[in-house]
Amino acid sequence: MTKHVQYALIVSDFNQDITQELLSGAADELKQHGVPISDIAVFHVPGAIELPLVAKWCAKSEKFVAIICLGAVIQGETDHYQYVCQQVSYGCQHVMLTHEVPVIFGVLTVKTEEEAKARIGGQHGHKGREAALAAIHMAELAGQLTSV
Secondary structure, three states, X not given: OOOOOOEXXXXXXXXXXXXXXXXXXXXXXXXXXXOOHHHEEEEEEOOHHHHHHHHHHHHHHOOOOEEEEEEEEEOOOOOHHXXXXXXXXXXXXHHHHHHOOOEEEEEEEEOOHHHHHOOEEEOOEEHHHHHHHHHHHHHHHHHHHHOO
């Protein structure tokens, strides 16, 4: 019999100094809210563009009450930034609506590395922790609505 895992954390390894901090904050927040470490599965992907596919695999497994996608897309000198941001946000939303499991978009879309750092414990809070709180809230809400 396989262990039931409740929360999936999918993290992009691109901009790893930022994304590792998002991951640490999200995992810490889940643990602070009583989620045992054994109920947190972490999956690493090369970049943000791969997040929706792994989110889809997680959703199809039906093991997770919520999926948290974490990444950092920092604007460069080309239009690549816009395409990546659009595709990743659309992909995550599509997985959520298709599979009816919360997929939390914890992907920073910023102009500079400094803006990203301000969102991992700086003046703009900690977006990894906020993503975990959103996942907990949505999982609880889903539990309430499915028991009605």
